[in-house]
Amino acid sequence: MKWINRNDSEANFEDRRGRGRGRKNAAVGGAGAIIIVIIALLLGQNPFQAVDMVNSVVPGQSAEVTDPSRANENEELKVFTLGVFNSANDVWSEIFRTQLQQSYVKPTLVTFTDETVSECGGATAAVGPFYCPADQKMYIDLNFFHQLKSEFGAKGDLAMAYVTAHEVGHHVQKLLGIIDQVNQYRGRISETEQNKLNVKLELQADFLAGVWVHHAQKMNMILLEPGDLESAISATTAVGDDTIQKRSMGYSVPDSFTHGTAAQRTYWFRKGMQTGDIGQGDTFNDPGLN
Numbered sequence: 001m002k003w004i005n006r007n008d009s010e011a012n013f014e015d016r017r018g019r020g021r022g023r024k025n026a027a028v029g030g031a032g033a034i035i036i037v038i039i040a041l042l043l044g045q046n047p048f049q050a051v052d053m054v055n056s057v058v059p060g061q062s063a064e065v066t067d068p069s070r071a072n073e074n075e076e077l078k079v080f081t082l083g084v085f086n087s088a089n090d091v092w093s094e095i096f097r098t099q100l101q102q103s104y105v106k107p108t109l110v111t112f113t114d115e116t117v118s119e120c121g122g123a124t125a126a127v128g129p130f131y132c133p134a135d136q137k138m139y140i141d142l143n144f145f146h147q148l149k150s151e152f153g154a155k156g157d158l159a160m161a162y163v164t165a166h167e168v169g170h171h172v173q174k175l176l177g178i179i180d181q182v183n184q185y186r187g188r189i190s191e192t193e194q195n196k197l198n199v200k201l202e203l204q205a206d207f208l209a210g211v212w213v214h215h216a217q218k219m220n221m222i223l224l225e226p227g228d229l230e231s232a233i234s235a236t237t238a239v240g241d242d243t244i245q246k247r248s249m250g251y252s253v254p255d256s257f258t259h260g261t262a263a264q265r266t267y268w269f270r271k272g273m274q275t276g277d278i279g280q281g282d283t284f285n286d287p288g289l290n
């Protein structure tokens, strides 16, 4: 994959690399905390309550850089991921405006090192990239991309781009009310049924990632090269639940699949890429998935 036009804007980007956990309570410490305690005492307030209040309004990303040597780690991957993120947002803004007559609200990209916090709870690099609907942010420890290459064998730029576009796909699902609809069923249906819904949600995000590839080419943002599709397919295969479960347990357990099989993920990604038509992505009413 080659860039024809890369948008390097850092709007809607939170760089937490080298910032430790980025915990809320890491935001105020040392001298800042002491000053707050003194002010609280002067005002006759409970100083601990005062510190808590300040902490609760200071977002995690303002936490100090705790490991400066890692603040610019994977800079090249950051530039690439940000480029895909911006490209996906530009594509979706256009589709929302022209096809859905709806305005598109951009998510935020958060890069972190090792662990961080989100409105959906704490996260370590081990969970892989994810999207949190509660804060509409997508979280990526860029070291995941090294793992994608070495452990999962998914080499090539389109493989990495697919991962980012998939997370933006979840944001599109959030804006369209699809994630909220699926969440309404949580706790009211069996685990097996819930897993089926989750699989459909994931496959649709794969489809939406494919739709991005289609339009990013049309809109002269990227140029695919020979081997790119295979590279992306190897990524969808690598992160398919059956592959992950086979690797970790030696066999597959279909009922606990939450992302779909490698074949299903490949099918939907490719369908999105070939059609570029959001009308073709109704994984929820696909007879093959019931």
Ligand SMILES: [Zn+2]
Pocket: 166, 170, 202, 205
């Ligand atoms: Zn997903």
